Amino acid sequence: MGYETYNPYTNAPPVAAKPPAGANPLHGFLPRKVTAEQVTRAMESDVNPFTRQPHSPQYKKILEGRKKLPVFGQMDEFLKMFTNNQIIVMVGETGSGKTTQIPQFVCYSDLPHTKGQMVACTQPRRVAAMSVAKRVADELDVSLGKEVGYSIRFEDMTEPGTTFMKYMTDGMLLREAMNDPDLKRYSTIILDEAHERTLATDILMGLLKDLAKRRSDLKIVVMSATLDAQKFQRYFSITGPSNPAPLFKVPGRTHPVEVFYTQEPEPDYVEAAIRTVLMIHRAEDPGDILLFLTGEEEIEDACRKIKLEADELTNQDPDIVGPLTCIPLYSSLPPQQQQRIFDQPPQPRVAGGPPGRKIVVSTNIAETSLTIDGIVYVVDPGFSKQKVYNPRIRVESLLVSPISKASAQQRAGRAGRTRPGKCFRLYTEKDFMSELEEQTHPEILRSNLANTVLELAKLGIQDLVHFDYVDAPAPETLMRALELLNYLAALDDEGQLTKLGSIMADFPLDPQMAKMLIVSPEFYCSHEILTIVAMLSVPNVWLRPPNQRKEADAAKALLTIPDGDHLTLMNVYNSYVNNKHDKNWCWNNYLSARALQQADNVRTQLQRTMERYEIDLVTTANEQKLWQNIRRTLVCGFFMQVAHKEGEKNGYLTVKDNQVVSLHPSCGLDTSPEWVIFNEFVLTTKPYIRTVTEVKPEWLLELAAPYFDLSTFTDGETKRALQRALKKRAYKTVDSGSASNGRNTPAAEQPAKKKKKATT
């Protein structure tokens, strides 16, 4: 449909809004040899070059705004570099406009729509992918999901054949690479926020560096916010070791931030933070405060104290100190409460009195994920909780650690978004210079890599140890991952991906859980394992408000199945589904509606993957048999996470690793069984195992024979207990006259009575 050009309410002649037929603003464009002058002219055209539709009235207005972005003035420089190089490293500071503009420049030069290809731009976070795609769709004057779209887990907002500019999460592109290692549908791939060094971005950098050799037609742009670009330049020097990838640099557009340090180190950073916040409130000009702390409990505690002391100040000096609101911010807060950070600061108590102030006390979520306008003061104690992985005992834990210089810089920058600001660092300048690391260690050095190694195997990477990592993980971490995958039969003894492993990799799950799902039909409980795996993939569903702990614990007790926490999780999900008509059910039972909804989404997605591989969705009618089948299936995935009761009461020793652990207080078992399987090993005040289910030693010997080969065990109580179980089992086998672990023996206690067909 064309534009209506005749306006019946004026006498003016019809305006020729519709350009002459055949006009093509991209006429004369030579792919990848396009100049800034050509692009600018196409942008000024009345016709949208990509849809051939007339531009909407707001298009030009938005374009005027874009022209003021720092990156816009360097379009010519960028296009020349894009023409002449396969790989570009780009540094653009906050406010440069790189995330929205560079992908568009690339589209004008690359013309992906003329070759049935796309330009991809990856983001570490889902919300960023969505919101940037929306913005760019507006700027290009197209509707979101058509020419410009986004792709994130659970939501593909693209239209095959139409979409040529796609924003997506880095994890999503990695998933796509598993099924199309050459990523043929993309003409250019842009990795944004590469300095954040997420696991997915790190793996993608390795893949793309290699892919660039195979696909000379593929262009790559690596965008980063900090000045550590040299590392990327060197890494991507594919035309020879002395030829680093070229650097394209754009200045940011932010306000100056004055940084203050303490004279002496602060022994108690929370106390010092509270003192600093109150000092700012009393003595500094109006403007909101952002304080960085490390976790939920610390934040709630600090908010209470700040509120108390601030109220006292206001009461003492109502003419000088204005009112203050203190808002906590962390990821597990319900979205409604997170919205509070955008509230206006409180009004003065009396007209003309001292103005109010807002203070946000936040985790690292405010460092990258959430931007709060109006922040003028930042208080930075210099700590955050960070994931660390210990391959020796196979444990990931969270540790309060000093932040990096880059992180400190990012935090300070949060004070200068709307006007000049101040940042108070609660450490000395000397410590900043000499003690803080330049960059936060990339995630790949701090994680359990079982999942990543399986993904790499699926991506066809043969030699994981010599893969060209930007930063190579510890060999021991890779060995641990290979060992686990070999025991799970995802990799054979030569390290080759097995058929089973290939299917496992297609599930967005840890390998243990993927294995459980795949074998679950043999145990007639795939329906239930699907639920349990979904529940294990979402954050904790149990709520325990500090002033209602008793009530919350009582509600939990009603849903608990004493045979094991995994069965309890299943019970919770089933009850949730059965009570979906009751809007207050979650709230009344102290359960997180958000987490349960998420479990529902995950379950649906996993079910689709199961259907794709024709993995039957079956169940067992008899409840006791069903529960036992489920527990046996758990052993098939988590046989390397077993603990044996030893020593004083409630003391357990993990099998083979011999870690002393205790049942976590949240555990719902009514006894302390001799053998348990656990989902998580957490290191808090002491080592705990969390989400625990009782198992039988015979199952371990039967279902995970290679791992429970007793000749690989050191002498001790665990080995003796297993030897006893082995003897008992031998007698039983003789009695019943049948083999107990042959492949022909039914694995489950009882065949399925009813078979639920998978539905969409």
Place this chain on the structure above:
DNA sequence: ATAACGATG
């Protein structure tokens, strides 16, 4: 006898 920095599929 106690708990989840932030993300991703």
